[in-house]
Amino acid sequence: MTRITSVSLRRVLDSRGNPTVEADVLTESGGFGRGAAPSGASTGEYEAIELPASESIAKAREHAVPRLEGVYAGDQRAVDNALRGADGTDDFSAIGANSAVAISMAAAKAAADVLGAPLYQHLGGAFRGENFPIPLGNVVGGGEHAKEATHIQEFLAAPVGAPSVSEAVFANAAVHAAVADVLDERGVPAAKGDEGAWAPPISDADAFEVVDEAVDRVEDEVGFEIRFGLDMAAAELYDDDAEAYVYGDETKSADEQIEYVAGLVDEYDLAYVEDPLDENDYEAFAELTDRVGDRTLICGDDLFVTNVERLQDGIDAGAANSILIKPNQIGTLSDAFDAVELAARNGYETVISHRSGETEDTTIAHLAVATDAGYIKTGTVGGERTAKLNELVRIADDAV
Ligand SMILES: O=C(O)[C@@H](CO)OP(=O)(O)O
Numbered sequence: 353m354t355r356i357t358s359v360s361l362r363r364v365l366d367s368r369g370n371p372t373v374e375a376d377v378l379t380e381s382g383g384f385g386r387g388a389a390p391s392g393a394s395t396g397e398y399e400a401i402e403l404p405a406s407e408s409i410a411k412a413r414e415h416a417v418p419r420l421e422g423v424y425a426g427d428q429r430a431v432d433n434a435l436r437g438a439d440g441t442d443d444f445s446a447i448g449a450n451s452a453v454a455i456s457m458a459a460a461k462a463a464a465d466v467l468g469a470p471l472y473q474h475l476g477g478a479f480r481g482e483n484f485p486i487p488l489g490n491v492v493g494g495g496e497h498a499k500e501a502t503h504i505q506e507f508l509a510a511p512v513g514a515p516s517v518s519e520a521v522f523a524n525a526a527v528h529a530a531v532a533d534v535l536d537e538r539g540v541p542a543a544k545g546d547e548g549a550w551a552p553p554i555s556d557a558d559a560f561e562v563v564d565e566a567v568d569r570v571e572d573e574v575g576f577e578i579r580f581g582l583d584m585a586a587a588e589l590y591d592d593d594a595e596a597y598v599y600g601d602e603t604k605s606a607d608e609q610i611e612y613v614a615g616l617v618d619e620y621d622l623a624y625v626e627d628p629l630d631e632n633d634y635e636a637f638a639e640l641t642d643r644v645g646d647r648t649l650i651c652g653d654d655l656f657v658t659n660v661e662r663l664q665d666g667i668d669a670g671a672a673n674s675i676l677i678k679p680n681q682i683g684t685l686s687d688a689f690d691a692v693e694l695a696a697r698n699g700y701e702t703v704i705s706h707r708s709g710e711t712e713d714t715t716i717a718h719l720a721v722a723t724d725a726g727y728i729k730t731g732t733v734g735g736e737r738t739a740k741l742n743e744l745v746r747i748a749d750d751a752v
């Protein structure tokens with residue numbers, strides 16, 4: 353094992369053009385790792401705290417860096433415990449989860465570098481599974497990621513029948529292109545949202561038709577099953593005062609929302625529905641899961657925020673049957689692994705995910721392979737999205 357000799361932090365651009373934190377970790381035997389923090393727009397109420405990049409860097413330099421020097425880079429728990437100890441809060445509000453996650457990922461990469469092993473192998477070990485995640489590809493979106501588009505935040509292609517990860521990745525890109533064709537045929541202009549999905553000014557009902565048509569076309573071309581799913585990001589739709597989900601001029605009570613989503617699952621044979629209900633409503637999540645959980649994944653993102661305590665509450669309540677894993681929601685890779693393990697022990701599927709604000713960092717591709725995750729959600733097109741997808745293709749090709 354080799355000790356960390358230096359941690360340097362800087363501000364770099366994220367895909368929205370905002371400053372984010374990048375960390376470089378060096379070890380005594382010359383190992384090097386670099387990690388950069390992503391950033392959410394539709395952030396959950398219970399996420400770890402992201403501080404302004406400069407403030408987070410200043411605080412981490414003062415409190416965390418001195419504690420990290422001398423820690424074994426390959427002992428990820430020790431690295432992450434040092435980060436937690438330096439911060440001293442439950443939610444990383446002292447140094448910022450953005451510096452914490454950048455350092456945590458950089459240390460893992462430095463350790464992999466020392467070992468001469470790819471990151472997924474260092475994280476997953478010799479006996480990790482041999483499966484590859486199915487990529488969920490955002491092809492139409494709105495909500496907090498694009499104003500004047502759909503109320504539902506993400507319509508996600510799910511190439512569940514793809515024979516390889518590479519074919520799955522290309523199928524999602526083909527669905528993205530087919531959506532552009534269908535919109536064009538309907539005379540609908542479309543810009544792109546934060547994650548590169550089309551952001552057309554159409555109703556949610558029309559978006560279902562467009563995506564369904566695009567998926568059918570590509571399914572015919574490629575000859576394997578492609579379904580689709582949603583991230584409803586319903587906490588963003590929910591109005592606490594009105595106690596209702598707000599879709600422009602229309603509102604839905606929790607019961608109506610459950611009815612609506614269950615109807616969509618059946619009508620469109622949805623493979624996946626993320627955050628269909630408010631992040632505080634475990635009960636409604638449990639009711640929906642009970643109704644449709646045998647035929648689709650009901651995934652908690654803002655509901656669980658990659659947090660084992662919130663996930664345990666969900667398991668106890670029977671809320672959802674899968675969890676979105678975003679390392680920056682909780683602050684360290686160790687915490688993210690704990691959430692994956694708790695999920696796996698309780699039969700919850702795991703979906704490793706990007707954020708709407710991203711960098712070229714490819715850690716989540718390695719994390720998905722290392723943890724044998726069933727799915728990865730990392731967009732479809734755009735450099736910061738294809739960075740992860742292309743890394744997955746390289747991992748499958750043994751070329752990292
Ligand atoms: O809600 C989500 O799942 C994510 C990523 O798609 O969005 P954000 O990073 O804005 O929270």
Ligand SMILES: [Mg+2]
Nearest residue numbers: 583626627653
């Ligand atoms: Mg989400």
